[in-house]
Amino acid sequence: MKTIILAGGQSRRMGQNKSLMKLNGIRLIDRIIGECLPISEKVILVSNHDLDDIPEEVLIVDDLSQFKGQGPLAGIWTGLTLAKEGACLVVACDMPFISKEIAQQFERVMMEKKVDAVIPIAEGRMHPLFAVYHTRIKDQVYQTLLNGKRSVQSMVSDIQVEFYPMDEHEGILWNMNTMDDYVQAAKMTDRGV
Numbered sequence: 001m002k003t004i005i006l007a008g009g010q011s012r013r014m015g016q017n018k019s020l021m022k023l024n025g026i027r028l029i030d031r032i033i034g035e036c037l038p039i040s041e042k043v044i045l046v047s048n049h050d051l052d053d054i055p056e057e058v059l060i061v062d063d064l065s066q067f068k069g070q071g072p073l074a075g076i077w078t079g080l081t082l083a084k085e086g087a088c089l090v091v092a093c094d095m096p097f098i099s100k101e102i103a104q105q106f107e108r109v110m111m112e113k114k115v116d117a118v119i120p121i122a123e124g125r126m127h128p129l130f131a132v133y134h135t136r137i138k139d140q141v142y143q144t145l146l147n148g149k150r151s152v153q154s155m156v157s158d159i160q161v162e163f164y165p166m167d168e169h170e171g172i173l174w175n176m177n178t179m180d181d182y183v184q185a186a187k188m189t190d191r192g193v
Contacts, residue, residue, distance in 0.1 A: 001107050002086060003040040004079030005032055006072050006129065007047040007093035017049055018176055019093035023189045028176070031096055033058060036089065039100045044082050046075040047093075071150045072129055073141060080138040087111075092129035094176045096185055102172055106132040109162055116159035120166040120173060127166070127173045128152040 007019040007029055019029040026034075029045075033055060036043055043058045045051070048069055054060060064081060067074035076090055087110055089103045106118040110132050119131040129152065137159045144155040166173060176185050 001040060001089055001103070001132070002042045002044065002079075002083040003036040003089045003091065003103075004076065004083065005029070005036065005043065005045045005091055005093060006075040006079075007045060007049065007051070019047070019049070019051070021176075021182060023096055023185055028096055029054070029093055032091060032093060032098060035098055035100050036091065036103070039104055040089070042083065044079045046078050067145050070145070073145060073150055073152050073155060076133065076152065077138060077141040077145060080133065080135045080141060083135050085135050087132050087134055089132050090129060092175060095130055095172075095174065096176065097172050097174055097188070098130055099169070099172050102166075102169060103130075103132065106164060109164060110134065113162045115162045117156070117161045118164050119156070119161055121163040122166040122170045122173055126153070126156070126163065128156065129175070130173055 020027050023031065029051065033043060045054065045058050045060045046063060047060060048062050051060060061078060061082060063069060063074045064078045067077065072092065080088060087107050091098055109118045116137045117131060117133045120127045140158045141155055176182050
């Protein structure tokens with residue numbers, strides 16, 4: 001499995017680059033890379049920011065083509081295009097508690113069910129930015145972007161998806177958008193979540 005890390009957002013609500021914020025002295029981007037590297041044959045980091053001290057085995061790229069800076073769906077398309085083939089874990093850089101074991105389970109489900117994507121769902125809401133997608137959907141993603149749609153949800157109806165119930169592991173899906181979220185993440189980290 002390959003991993004696509006999305007770290008190109010503008011972090012408007014946070015007011016600073018989320019991927020560089022630290023929890024227990026470790027940058028979010030480093031936490032995520034550290035969790036994903038052991039299960040990934042390749043890690044593709046899609047970012048329009050200058051990022052220092054990234055492991056050399058991580059490929060850092062900017063959004064491809066005319067969709068540069070147009071949101072996570074553009075980043076997913078870039079990553080799937082560069083990954084070329086196979087299953088790809090997609091993870092947003094603001095999800096400090098992701099689990100490589102759950103990601104591997106998503107990949108197993110994808111292979112068993114022969115679907116295009118495995119997307120977790122918790123409390124009735126899907127979480128498409130910690131999910132596994134197959135590279136074969138890159139043309140559908142491209143067409144969605146060409147049609148002027150930017151949300152990942154707008155593409156989901158065009159592919160075969162297995163929704164993975166995650167209510168008991170909801171903390172894994174937790175993401176950081178505001179300074180209040182950051183304070184909460186620091187508390188959760190101290191509690192060992």
